[in-house]
Amino acid sequence: MSYNQLDTNKTYLITGAAGFIGYFLSKKLLEEGCTVLGVDNVNDYYDVKLKHTRLQELEPYEKFTFLKVDISDKEDLTKVFKDYKPNVVVNLAAQAGVRYSIENPDVYMQSNVIGFYNILEACRHYPVDHLIYASSSSVYGANKKVPFEETDFVDHPVSLYASTKKSNELMAHTYSHLYNIPSTGLRFFTVYGPMGRPDMxxxxxxxxxxxxxxxxxxxxxxxxxxxYRDFTYIDDIITGIESLITCPPQEKVPHRVFNIGNNNPEKxxxxxxxxxxxxxxxxxxxxxxxxxxxxxxxxxxxATYASTERLQEAIGFKPETxxxxxxxxxxxxxxxxxxxxxxxxxxxxxxxxx
Known part of the structure; x- marks a missing residue:
């Protein structure tokens, strides 16, 4: 299935731009000639040298602007929206890690819940064409039925991290319904590749x-x-996100959620x-x-095992790596x-x- 070309006249706000997926998505959009506004708080959850390396590789692009902003700071984030008026927002900023959420729950509530609420509020007051946000395969909890499908029951998460991601989906659905914000949630399945996260x-x-x-x-x-894990290579993930950016939800279904995985779990x-x-x-x-x-x-x-039929039907998504x-x-x-x-x-x- 073909999809529309990226509109290079629009401004694309990528939160978590110094992160693994955020860096690769920013780089791909910049290569396509898009204007990219990168936001990140560059925290020390893992080696910040790697985050700085990613940012250094984005700096030469004339259409790239980086702002060191924490999405949990509502005033700073609102100012970003007010000053730059992004057309498309891809929220990849979050505190990651299942096991770390047991050790340090506070940071998950601050970044993943309050931070995402701030994103939604900003999109409400400064309307955008499309909000794409990171959810996670962890929302499926200990589901034994595989492959995981978007219609599965996901009310029994087994980590705080998973709970925050499920909360994001509920919050996005509500804001989309109340304020007509076209929103797409992505349940990522074990993304890997060069310049990845050292905690993986x-x-x-x-x-x-x-x-x-x-x-x-x-x-x-x-x-x-x-x-079993559904390992998904970074290039396949970026291809999927880029396709979704140009394929916002229909007005009658302003919020949707997709699995984005390899559909081929490995031991x-x-x-x-x-x-x-x-x-x-x-x-x-x-x-x-x-x-x-x-x-x-x-x-x-x-086990994590994604059914990607819904995403394939929407944009022709088919991992190749x-x-x-x-x-x-x-x-x-x-x-x-x-x-x-x-x-x-x-x-x-x-x-x-x-």
Missing amino acids: AYFGFTQKYFNGEEISIFNNGDFNNDL LMTFINTLEKCLSNSMGKEVVFKKKFEPIKLGDVP SIEEGLQKFTDWYVKYYNVVVDESTYKVKRTTL
Whole structure:
């Protein structure tokens, strides 16, 4: 299915522009000649050097403007809307991480609930053509029926992070209904790739290998009943979002929610073995992780598996990147970014931080 071309006369506000998905989306829109307004508070949830690297790669684009703003600050965010009057808003700013929400719940309420409320209020007072916002596959909780479909019951989240994302969907539905804000929520399924988030498992496993540490695998060592994840490569995600930007909801259905995943779940151990092979290719030497098997963590779910039929019907969404291809791009980037070398005199691997 074809979709409309991006309107380069519009202003696209991307919150979380220093983040993983926000950076790649900003870059793609800028390459298409669009005017992009990036907003981010550049917090230290993970290494800020990586966030600054992403921003540095966006700075050369003449049509890119960056504002260091926290969406939970209503006054600052409102001023952004008042001054720049964005036509399309893609809200990717949020406190991420299922397990971290158990350790530090306050920041999730501040960013994911209050921050998103501020976004909705700004869109109400400064009307936009389309609001796209990040939800999460975690809203499905411990649902055993797979693949997950958008019509499934999602009232039993098993983490605070998931609860905040479900709240976002409800809030967006209400504001869309009351104030006619065309809104689209996206339930992301384990997005990965180069310049990704260091708190994600694949990134953390790679870092631990170069630090000589064990990786913890939370599947009880039960390979017959392994965890399944619907790993989705970043390029496929960006293609989907770009298509949706030009395809706002119809007036009769001003709010909608889509799964955006790979529709092809992989066993966690298959993913780890593939990561080892790709890293071996990047290094030119065999890589084997030291593994420690532990019980599944509180808040984790056994499987994430997206039905993407609704998104495919709307925009023709069909992921094309295999985990072999995607992970190879990630490990090639990682080895280059962190200046990883093999000391031939000792045959040991060295990782030089930036």
